[in-house]
Amino acid sequence: MQEIPMTSKKQPQHPLDDLIRTDRIPHIWCPGCGIGTVFSACLAALKASGINLQKTVMVSGIGCSGRAAGYVKLDSFHTTHGRAIPFATGLKLANPELNLVVFSGDGDLFAIGGNHFIHAARRNMDMTVICVNNLNYGMTGGQVAATTPYMAKSTTTPAGNPELPFNLPLMAYACGATYVARWTMLHIRDLTDSITEALCKKGFSFIEALSPCPVNYGRRNKQKPLDMLKLYQEKAIIKNHADPSTLDIDFEKGIILGKFIDLDRPTFIEHYDKIYRPSRLQENVPELNS
Amino acid sequence: MKPAVLTGEYFMTGDVACAEGALAAGCRFFGGYPITPATEIAERMAIRIPHVDGCFIQMEDEIGAMASVLGASWGGVKSMTATSGPGFSLMMENIGLGICTETPCVVVNVQRGGPSTGLPTHGAQGDMMQARWGSHGHYEIIAIAPSSPQEIFYLTITAFNLSEKYRLPVLIMTDEIIGHMSEKVIIPEAKLIKTVSRPKPKGRKDRFKPFAPGPNGVAPMPAAGEGYNLHITGLTHDEKGYPVMDVETQTEMMSRITEKIQRNLDDIIRTDSYLLEDAEIAVVSYGISARTSMAAVIEARKMGIKAGLLRLVTIWPFPEDQIRKLADRVKGFVTVEINLGQIHREVERCVGGKVPIFLVGHPGGTIIHPDRVVKMLKEAF
Numbered sequence: 001m002q003e004i005p006m007t008s009k010k011q012p013q014h015p016l017d018d019l020i021r022t023d024r025i026p027h028i029w030c031p032g033c034g035i036g037t038v039f040s041a042c043l044a045a046l047k048a049s050g051i052n053l054q055k056t057v058m059v060s061g062i063g064c065s066g067r068a069a070g071y072v073k074l075d076s077f078h079t080t081h082g083r084a085i086p087f088a089t090g091l092k093l094a095n096p097e098l099n100l101v102v103f104s105g106d107g108d109l110f111a112i113g114g115n116h117f118i119h120a121a122r123r124n125m126d127m128t129v130i131c132v133n134n135l136n137y138g139m140t141g142g143q144v145a146a147t148t149p150y151m152a153k154s155t156t157t158p159a160g161n162p163e164l165p166f167n168l169p170l171m172a173y174a175c176g177a178t179y180v181a182r183w184t185m186l187h188i189r190d191l192t193d194s195i196t197e198a199l200c201k202k203g204f205s206f207i208e209a210l211s212p213c214p215v216n217y218g219r220r221n222k223q224k225p226l227d228m229l230k231l232y233q234e235k236a237i238i239k240n241h242a243d244p245s246t247l248d249i250d251f252e253k254g255i256i257l258g259k260f261i262d263l264d265r266p267t268f269i270e271h272y273d274k275i276y277r278p279s280r281l282q283e284n285v286p287e288l289n290s
Numbered sequence: 291m292k293p294a295v296l297t298g299e300y301f302m303t304g305d306v307a308c309a310e311g312a313l314a315a316g317c318r319f320f321g322g323y324p325i326t327p328a329t330e331i332a333e334r335m336a337i338r339i340p341h342v343d344g345c346f347i348q349m350e351d352e353i354g355a356m357a358s359v360l361g362a363s364w365g366g367v368k369s370m371t372a373t374s375g376p377g378f379s380l381m382m383e384n385i386g387l388g389i390c391t392e393t394p395c396v397v398v399n400v401q402r403g404g405p406s407t408g409l410p411t412h413g414a415q416g417d418m419m420q421a422r423w424g425s426h427g428h429y430e431i432i433a434i435a436p437s438s439p440q441e442i443f444y445l446t447i448t449a450f451n452l453s454e455k456y457r458l459p460v461l462i463m464t465d466e467i468i469g470h471m472s473e474k475v476i477i478p479e480a481k482l483i484k485t486v487s488r489p490k491p492k493g494r495k496d497r498f499k500p501f502a503p504g505p506n507g508v509a510p511m512p513a514a515g516e517g518y519n520l521h522i523t524g525l526t527h528d529e530k531g532y533p534v535m536d537v538e539t540q541t542e543m544m545s546r547i548t549e550k551i552q553r554n555l556d557d558i559i560r561t562d563s564y565l566l567e568d569a570e571i572a573v574v575s576y577g578i579s580a581r582t583s584m585a586a587v588i589e590a591r592k593m594g595i596k597a598g599l600l601r602l603v604t605i606w607p608f609p610e611d612q613i614r615k616l617a618d619r620v621k622g623f624v625t626v627e628i629n630l631g632q633i634h635r636e637v638e639r640c641v642g643g644k645v646p647i648f649l650v651g652h653p654g655g656t657i658i659h660p661d662r663v664v665k666m667l668k669e670a671f
């Protein structure tokens with residue numbers, strides 16, 4: 001992370017400024033980091049979706065990606081490492097009117113928080129989970145993650161990663177997510193469209209956004225700042241509805257991107273109301289049928 | 291919908307009475323994970339909370355349970371969880387998040403023998419210091435210790451009221467013996483139960499600061515979705531809720547979260563006494579052990595020993611003044627607890643060497659027999 005000096009000249013208003021806590025800028029993200037682009041895509045999607053933003057809440061865990069909650073001008077919660085999803089679960093169950101967006105890193109959501117991801121997807125808890133996958137733990141200085149490619153270098157795998165990484169879309173699908181997509185931060189249109197779709201869709205939606213961490217991942221893996229972007233461009237294979245089991249990331253053969261899963265099944269709250277709170281269902285009949 | 295307050299006379303376990311107290315207090319979210327001897331609280335809530343339009347969820351672990359309870363509280367609902375030693379350990383990080391973000395909620399610890407898996411089906415009082423300092427960093431906490439199923443009903447309401455008033459997690463430190471014992475519990479009419487809810491902000495939403503303390507040191511608290519664009523973080527933050535990484539902000543925040551408790555001790559601390567007015571020896575105890583101690587005091591009086599009982603209902607913040615005042619007029623103290631001297635050390639600290647003090651402790655697994663306390667009263671003084 002690096003502090004960016006404040007410019008003295010007044011910047012012109014950015015079209016997404018009304019969704020940003022401009023009083024918290026400059027942000028902490030390094031030059032060349034991809035998180036800001038994923039964040040912008042998320043903000044653009046929030047606008048495009050037309051959902052009630054006063055009823056929309058962003059929840060993050062801990063990490064560089066987890067700082068997003070601190071910059072979005074919505075109700076936003078920066079929780080503990082790995083616990084954004086269960087925190088969001090509590091918010092949703094307390095007030096089902098809220099739209100929940102979880103924005104966090106790969107380490108946060110899939111290592112320390114992996115158990116919560118699995119179970120929220122299984123329950124079809126109504127929320128949109130956006131994972132910035134930068135293949136490592138950026139915030140703590142570039143340690144190995146559950147997403148780090150085999151043999152990649154990190155501060156804790158100095159001679160190469162002996163482990164195999166997760167295939168995140170496969171995991172989301174296997175656990176029961178009703179919307180699953182993967183893009184890179186270079187595919188900003190598709191990424192924005194996917195987040196928009198996910199925000200408008202009820203149920204557990206998952207979007208993996210590949211994003212460079214030039215400072216901690218790139219540097220240790222002999223990549224110059226733009227190299228990862230080149231890979232995103234050259235190795236991307238867009239294949240909507242691809243079989244999730246084929247989605248392992250392979251920077252040599254190609255990275256499959258697209259919307260893989262889009263299906264409907266009742267959410268936790270719908271099941272709970274049906275079984276335990278039929279009085280709520282009666283009140284909501286017109287809405288549920290619409 | 292069924293009534294939240296089940297007015298009537300019952301034969302109830304402490305665990306069930308705790309759940310009923312929570313519902314009477316207005317609790318409408320329970321996020322839990324099963325663990326002996328606290329499971330019956332979750333089971334009762336699973337049945338009862340949907341009757342009052344609330345929500346129960348069994349989370350994947352206690353870490354998630356505690357996180358969901360904090361989330362639900364910011365969703366605008368009174369929320370709770372219940373656990374025992376191993377689960378309490380897992381909740382510690384998020385209890386700290388609750389302290390730091392000033393989030394009202396209630397955590398029940400039905401204590402069992404520890405450390406580790408310990409004695410799952412046997413009572414103990416070994417987590418009293420973990421309740422005080424179990425999460426990292428320095429902070430104030432409120433913990434209360436009921437002595438019977440009837441009292442756990444009332445004190446659960448008190449716990450919710452204190453948590454809402456002072457915006458922090460409040461811990462109910464009970465034990466397997468009270469949790470599993472059945473006794474008469476009277477649930478009064480709803481109109482006789484006083485419940486407190488967090489103060490809501492007034493005035494312009496864009497100028498609202500979620501951590502700017504009001505007159506009693508506590509800020510009003512909106513819920514998510516009410517148009518305040520709240521930012522809530524576990525990082526050190528200013529009154530706006532924004533993270534600021536400097537020593538001044540840390541100092542300010544720490545004053546806020548500690549002073550709101552320290553300045554209101556008279557409102558928070560509750561103790562109870564028995565034959566203490568003319569006592570020469572003060573027995574200090576709490577929870578199930580206070581009942582052992584009461585039996586011992588009665589027995590000792592029969593033998594002409596002028597013993598009296600100070601029962602700590604509030605454990606944290608520690609009733610220091612009450613002990614100090616007693617130390618000026620009694621000849622000695624005996625602490626009784628099912629651990630090897632956690633609260634005993636606190637009493638010792640407050641007595642400050644003025645008079646002798648002895649411990650009747652136990653490593654956990656059973657109630658302390660009154661005879662051991664009587665023996666101590668007879669022999670030590």
Ligand SMILES: Cc1ncc(C[n+]2csc(CCOP(=O)(O)OP(=O)(O)O)c2C)c(N)n1
Nearest residue numbers: 062063064065081105106107108137138139
């Ligand atoms: C309980 C706990 N363990 C460890 C940490 C230290 N920590 C902070 S961020 C982080 C990893 C973040 O990685 P990721 O989620 O991938 O986010 P990124 O920084 O890469 O965006 C770790 C291990 C912590 N804050 N809390």
Ligand code: SF4
Nearest residue numbers: 029030033064138213
């Ligand atoms: S993810 Fe990497 S590049 Fe981005 S802010 Fe963190 S350390 Fe810097």
Ligand SMILES: [Mg+2]
Nearest residue numbers: 105106136138
């Ligand atoms: Mg990462």
